[in-house]
Amino acid sequence: MEATPDIAIALVVLLPFVAAALAPLVHRLIGDFAGWVVALAPPAGFVALWGLIGRVSEGEAIAVAWPWAPSLGLELSFLVDGLSLTFALAIAGIGALILLYSGAYLKGHRQGRFLGFMLAFMGAMQGLVLADNLVALYLFWELTSIASFLLIGFDHTRQAARRAAIQALVVTGVGGLALLAAGVVIHNLSGAWELSVAGDLKGSVAYPLLVGLTLLAAFTKSAQLPFHFWLPNAMEAPTPVSAYLHSATMVQGGVYLVARMTPHLGGEPIWNTTLMVFGGATLLWGAVAALRQTDMKLMLAQTTVASLGLLMLLLGAGTELAVTAAVLYFISHALYKAGLFLVAGAIDHGTGTRDIMALGGLRDPMTVTFIGTIMASAAMFGVPPLLAFFAKEEMYAALTLGQFQSLLALLALVIGNALLGAIGLVLLVKPFMGPLLPTPIAAHEAPVAMLVGPIVLGALGIFLGFVTTLTGELSVAPATAAILGVGVETHLRLGIDFLGLPFWLSVVTWALAIGLYMRLDVARTFLRRVASGTGWSFDRGFDWVYFGIVRFGAGVTRLLHHGRLEFYLLVVFVALAVAAIEPLWLMGGLPGGPGAVDLRFYEWGVVLLAVVGVATVVYARSRLFAILALGVQGVAVAMLYLLFGAPDLSFTQFMVEILSVVILALVMTRLDLVTADPRPLEDWARDGAVALFGGIAVTGLLWAVIEGPFDPRLAAFFDANSVLAAHGHNVVNVILVDFRGLDTLGEISVVMTAGIAILALIRGARRPKPAVAKPVPEVTTEPKPRPRRTRKVAA
Amino acid sequence: MNTLIFRTIAPLLTAVMLVFSVFVLLRGHNEPGGGFIGGLIAASAMAIYGMAVGPGAARTALKAHPLVLAGFGVSLAALAGVLSLAFDVPFLTGLWTIFRFGEGEVAISTPMVFDIGVYFAVLGTVSAVALALEDEEGEV
Numbered sequence: 001m002e003a004t005p006d007i008a009i010a011l012v013v014l015l016p017f018v019a020a021a022l023a024p025l026v027h028r029l030i031g032d033f034a035g036w037v038v039a040l041a042p043p044a045g046f047v048a049l050w051g052l053i054g055r056v057s058e059g060e061a062i063a064v065a066w067p068w069a070p071s072l073g074l075e076l077s078f079l080v081d082g083l084s085l086t087f088a089l090a091i092a093g094i095g096a097l098i099l100l101y102s103g104a105y106l107k108g109h110r111q112g113r114f115l116g117f118m119l120a121f122m123g124a125m126q127g128l129v130l131a132d133n134l135v136a137l138y139l140f141w142e143l144t145s146i147a148s149f150l151l152i153g154f155d156h157t158r159q160a161a162r163r164a165a166i167q168a169l170v171v172t173g174v175g176g177l178a179l180l181a182a183g184v185v186i187h188n189l190s191g192a193w194e195l196s197v198a199g200d201l202k203g204s205v206a207y208p209l210l211v212g213l214t215l216l217a218a219f220t221k222s223a224q225l226p227f228h229f230w231l232p233n234a235m236e237a238p239t240p241v242s243a244y245l246h247s248a249t250m251v252q253g254g255v256y257l258v259a260r261m262t263p264h265l266g267g268e269p270i271w272n273t274t275l276m277v278f279g280g281a282t283l284l285w286g287a288v289a290a291l292r293q294t295d296m297k298l299m300l301a302q303t304t305v306a307s308l309g310l311l312m313l314l315l316g317a318g319t320e321l322a323v324t325a326a327v328l329y330f331i332s333h334a335l336y337k338a339g340l341f342l343v344a345g346a347i348d349h350g351t352g353t354r355d356i357m358a359l360g361g362l363r364d365p366m367t368v369t370f371i372g373t374i375m376a377s378a379a380m381f382g383v384p385p386l387l388a389f390f391a392k393e394e395m396y397a398a399l400t401l402g403q404f405q406s407l408l409a410l411l412a413l414v415i416g417n418a419l420l421g422a423i424g425l426v427l428l429v430k431p432f433m434g435p436l437l438p439t440p441i442a443a444h445e446a447p448v449a450m451l452v453g454p455i456v457l458g459a460l461g462i463f464l465g466f467v468t469t470l471t472g473e474l475s476v477a478p479a480t481a482a483i484l485g486v487g488v489e490t491h492l493r494l495g496i497d498f499l500g501l502p503f504w505l506s507v508v509t510w511a512l513a514i515g516l517y518m519r520l521d522v523a524r525t526f527l528r529r530v531a532s533g534t535g536w537s538f539d540r541g542f543d544w545v546y547f548g549i550v551r552f553g554a555g556v557t558r559l560l561h562h563g564r565l566e567f568y569l570l571v572v573f574v575a576l577a578v579a580a581i582e583p584l585w586l587m588g589g590l591p592g593g594p595g596a597v598d599l600r601f602y603e604w605g606v607v608l609l610a611v612v613g614v615a616t617v618v619y620a621r622s623r624l625f626a627i628l629a630l631g632v633q634g635v636a637v638a639m640l641y642l643l644f645g646a647p648d649l650s651f652t653q654f655m656v657e658i659l660s661v662v663i664l665a666l667v668m669t670r671l672d673l674v675t676a677d678p679r680p681l682e683d684w685a686r687d688g689a690v691a692l693f694g695g696i697a698v699t700g701l702l703w704a705v706i707e708g709p710f711d712p713r714l715a716a717f718f719d720a721n722s723v724l725a726a727h728g729h730n731v732v733n734v735i736l737v738d739f740r741g742l743d744t745l746g747e748i749s750v751v752m753t754a755g756i757a758i759l760a761l762i763r764g765a766r767r768p769k770p771a772v773a774k775p776v777p778e779v780t781t782e783p784k785p786r787p788r789r790t791r792k793v794a795a
Numbered sequence: 796m797n798t799l800i801f802r803t804i805a806p807l808l809t810a811v812m813l814v815f816s817v818f819v820l821l822r823g824h825n826e827p828g829g830g831f832i833g834g835l836i837a838a839s840a841m842a843i844y845g846m847a848v849g850p851g852a853a854r855t856a857l858k859a860h861p862l863v864l865a866g867f868g869v870s871l872a873a874l875a876g877v878l879s880l881a882f883d884v885p886f887l888t889g890l891w892t893i894f895r896f897g898e899g900e901v902a903i904s905t906p907m908v909f910d911i912g913v914y915f916a917v918l919g920t921v922s923a924v925a926l927a928l929e930d931e932e933g934e935v
Contacts, residue, residue, distance in 0.1 A: 647827040655835035659921060662842055666928035726889055727902065729825040736829060737906040737913070741887040744909070745872050748916035752865040755920030759862065762927045 006064040008048035009078045009130060012088060015041050016095075016123030020116045027112030035103010035449060038115050039096050042122060046092035049085060056085050057474045059487060063132060063196065079132035079196050082478025086327060087129040087256055089475070090248040090334045095122045097453035101342055102240035104449035105349060114154060118244070121147035125249040129256055132194050134183035141179055141221075141253065145172040148250050152237040164233040167542060171230045175220030179257070182213035186264075201264045211271050214261050215278075222254025222308045225282040229538040232289075232301040239345030242297060243453075246304040247338035255311045255330065259323075263485035266318055275316025276405070280412040282309025287419035291520065292527040296344040296354040296427065300337065303380075303423050306416055307333050313409055314395055320480065320488060321398035327479045328391035328492075331471070332461055336379035336388060339457035340427060343373045346450050347431060352440030356426060361436030365443040368451045370432050375458025380424030381513065382417065382506065384496055387465040392417060392509070394492075396502035414509055421513030426520060468492045566687075573690050577697035584704055591703035603643055610636035621676065624668055631661035648732040671765075797846075805847030812840035820914050821907075830910035834868075834917025841922035842929070850930040853922075861923035868915025875908040 019041035027034035052062060065077035080088075099118060106114050124147050127140035146169070153165025183193075185206050190198040201210060218224075223231035231251060235242055245251060258275065265271055286305030293299040307329075314326035346369045347362065348354045363370045379388040399410040436443070445451075464471050472490030481488040497503055516523065531537070584590050599607070613633025620626035634657035641650035679687070718731045718739070728734040736744050816836035823829030841861075845853035857864065876887035884890075891904040 648829070648832070651827050652832045652835065655832055655839065659835060659839055659842070659925070662839070663925055663928060666925065670928055726906065727824070727891055727904070728906070730823060730827065730829070732827075733823045733829040733910070734906075736831070737824075737910045738887075738889050741876065741906070741909055744913060745869075745876065745887070748869050748872060748913050751920050752862070752869050752916055755862060755865055755923050758924050759927055 012045040020119035023116035024112035039099040042096040081482040083482035161236040164236040175217040179217035218254035243341030279312030283416040325394035332388035339376035346446040356430040359431035372454025377428035418512035422516035581697035809844040830913030838921035842925040865919025872912030
């Protein structure tokens with residue numbers, strides 16, 4: 001099928017999302033066969049991508065773009081080159097098998113929703129590896145985090161699952177923010193939002209920052225030391241999720257990012273060394289940690305951490321051979337790791353346990369699963385002529401050429417591969433060989449849908465090994481070329497160089513692996529003792545940081561949100577006064593003082609009324625009287641507006657004054673306040689000082705404004721345009737509803753929100769009341785309480 | 796304040812104030828007035844009515860919870876803005892249609908719809924608060 005690139009890419013990225021939205025419906029309609037139906041979406045994407053492989057393998061990078069936010073210069077652009085195509089094919093292909101598998105695995109357990117999450121996850125991952133636009137890249141990156149959060153916490157009634165989900169979200173979320181920052185930095189340096197045209201960024205001053213941000217994003221996503229702890233915890237997810245998460249998606253996002261950024265950032269010592277150090281440490285850490293486990297899923301999870309470290313190490317080495325090895329390893333790892341997880345799920349499903357100590361002799365009851373495991377474990381062990389063998393040869397060949405640094409890396413690789421090989425042996429031998437052990441459920445073979453995955457993936461690992469040359473031409477060389485930014489010819493061929501150093505290193509690896517396997521129980525006991533002896537783990541460290549931040553937040557909230565109304569008001573008014581007067585004072589703009597005041601006698605009368613009102617407020621004995629006096633003052637101000645030609649303002653001011661008197665009086669009667677002012681003298685003095693300060697500051701500001709020259713531009717604009725552009729003669733109203741309509745929209749939203757808050761307060765204040773036992777059921781509510789309160793207020 | 800005279804006059808006063816508030820609202824584009832002040836007048840009317848006949852009865856007379864009116868107002872104002880997107884002009888651009896009836900003409904415009912939204916938002920919020928405060932026992 002030859003689809004045009006834009007249709008193909010739209011299909012690959014969008015189809016999973018569409019299918020995700022439909023999955024619950026499909027499940028409702030056809031029940032447990034939904035897995036078979038929705039599993040059609042990824043193969044459609046796979047076929048569409050396959051149509052592009054010819055052009056891509058010839059070194060072409062296919063770019064497509066749709067307008068996204070043209071006013072911001074953003075395009076939804078995608079790029080298909082060797083690297084993204086390799087990842088996208090793995091995501092679509094493995095995704096199809098896993099969807100099929102989950103249909104059977106989760107029979108009846110909210111399957112529709114699960115399939116929906118899985119498909120959304122797949123779509124996000126496809127978008128991530130295909131996106132060229134940095135904003136889109138970030139968006140899809142975060143989508144994968146969110147989707148994995150939903151999947152890890154799928155079994156949300158268990159506390160452990162919820163914790164793992166939150167942990168994964170927090171850790172990868174931090175990385176996501178780093179990626180966003182990196183994207184912005186790249187945009188600022190290169191002026192482009194498309195990564196493909198960003199060019200070489202190594203020379204810029206921001207280079208170390210960019211490296212730090214990118215690697216933070218990649219390390220959190222790909223579970224590198226010291227962020228590796230979330231990945232084993234993510235085992236709380238249903239097994240198909242783990243299989244997908246660990247093989248081709250999610251955690252490979254970080255590896256993909258490093259590979260994608262290599263042409264722009266790679267080659268400098270800071271980039272290479274950091275990657276090699278962290279990658280190597282993660283490889284050994286993960287592989288050793290895997291030895292400690294007996295739960296199949298946990299063992300696999302730790303080996304994924306190790307494999308991710310290995311990939312980072314190879315990308316950090318950065319030579320053509322190393323990068324070729326990384327691509328080969330990515331493919332073979334995706335195949336065998338997905339296969340092994342599916343096998344672990346099938347064993348769990350068929351026996352009721354995943355503990356290798358409790359399993360044995362399953363080769364007879366679960367023959368097909370056994371065959372799948374043989375193929376996957378052989379890949380993990382690196383048996384020729386599987387693809388995994390060539391990957392290992394390639395990485396050894398890459399590092400034997402270098403100096404001291406790469407010899408150290410080589411040592412880490414040999415040990416790491418040996419440890420992984422030993423785990424591969426354990427996973428094959430322990431559950432399947434020996435006598436049949438009793439299990440919680442009588443051991444039985446899994447349904448067909450759960451067997452397709454392991455068998456196909458295993459067979460593919462072998463098949464690709466036999467057609468190494470073709471694999472190299474179609475996928476590995478184009479991907480390597482994309483990572484290095486130079487043309488690469490494939491040198492892969494089917495064959496073993498018995499005289500070469502890499503082969504003998506492989507032999508050493510095998511020997512070490514077998515030796516380790518023999519001594520596994522000793523090693524495990526030793527490691528467990530060490531782990532329990534230290535008593536500290538990165539997992540606990542996460543809790544410490546996480547809850548430390550929560551506690552800090554709670555402390556800050558308590559400090560700022562103490563609930564004492566008088567302090568809130570004090571802070572607000574002092575801040576207001578300082579904000580009004582301080583800039584004037586500092587910049588020497590303090591007003592000179594009143595000039596000649598030219599007022600008519602009735603205008604003086606109104607001013608006098610306002611002054612009397614204010615004085616009465618201060619000296620009033622009862623609160624109600626003070627409220628009324630405040631109203632008098634407000635009405636006087638409204639009259640001033642009227643006299644000086646602002647009828648609209650005056651009109652509104654009148655209404656506001658009347659309503660505030662009414663509402664304040666109602667609040668008074670409601671709250672049963674003491675009518676007199678109960679404040680002690682020092683409080684009174686403090687509040688008075690703040691009030692005076694505020695008054696002086698605002699007056700000073702207004703004075704300064706009046707003293708300055710009047711800039712008539714705005715007034716002239718509104719005068720000229722009010723009728724012309726907005727068909728209204730009332731300039732104030734035209735400003736409110738037309739010129740500054742958005743402001744008004746915001747304001748009325750605030751008004752409504754404030755109303756809701758006030759109602760909530762009133763409701764909250766009332767709630768305790770019904771608890772007080774009422775002597776008689778109310779017959780009439782109308783006349784009784786109000787007179788009493790009115791009397792009290794008046795007293 | 797709960798006298799017979801007040802209780803008799805209040806409903807009439809409320810009716811007059813409500814009509815006046817609509818008048819103020821609609822004249823607002825060319826003369827002093829507008830949605831905000833109209834809404835305040837209407838809210839005062841409801842507050843007076845609530846004092847006279849009780850907040851429960853006032854709320855019944857409003858047909859909907861005052862906050863629902865406020866929400867309606869905000870939505871209406873937002874809708875008036877969204878409408879302009881359909882004509883491919885920026886959000887909240889004023890759109891005008893003028894109907895002529897012989898001599899007179901009536902202008903219907905999105906700013907007017909927006910102003911009506913403001914009216915309802917203010918009326919709903921302020922009367923919700925006022926009625927809730929007047930209410931001593933029952934619902935809020």
